[in-house]
Amino acid sequence: xxxxxxxxxxxxxxxxxxxxxxxxxxxxxxxxxxxxxxxxxxxxxxxxxxxxxxxxxxxxxxxxxxxxxxxxxxxxxxxxxxxxxxxxxxxxxxxxxxxxxxx
Numbered sequence: 001x002x003x004x005x006x007x008x009x010x011x012x013x014x015x016x017x018x019x020x021x022x023x024x025x026x027x028x029x030x031x032x033x034x035x036x037x038x039x040x041x042x043x044x045x046x047x048x049x050x051x052x053x054x055x056x057x058x059x060x061x062x063x064x065x066x067x068x069x070x071x072x073x074x075x076x077x078x079x080x081x082x083x084x085x086x087x088x089x090x091x092x093x094x095x096x097x098x099x100x101x102x103x
Contacts, residue, residue, distance in 0.1 A: 001101050003087035010084060016102035017080075024075035027098045034068040 001009070009015040029035070041064035049057030071078070083090040083099055093099035 001103055003090045006090060006101065007084055018100045018102070019076045019079050019098060021076055023098050024079045025072040027093075027096060028071060028075040028078055029068070032071065034071065038064050038068055 006015070006017075041060060045057045045059075045061035045064060047057075048054075048060060079093060079098060083093050090099070094101065
């Protein structure tokens with residue numbers, strides 16, 4: 001199924017597709033480099049707390065763990081949105097085994 005047929009099947013509500021939550025979360029985590037984003041945020045939070053900005057440091061520390069968690073939790077919706085709006089991403093998702101389409 002090519003991208004145009006995929007989008008048409010989605011619009012007609014006849015699409016048989018499956019995206020695993022775990023596989024999508026791993027894919028999104030790799031693509032967005034979430035661990036590499038989290039580490040500087042945690043370091044900045046600790047630095048802010050050490051220089052006296054305790055509340056700001058705590059808020060940044062919580063955000064450093066909450067934001068990647070929320071992204072991973074919504075990874076299926078993110079993957080489907082990307083697949084519907086970009087043909088190249090659709091083919092990448094199919095090739096990576098993240099998006100399974102049954103015809």
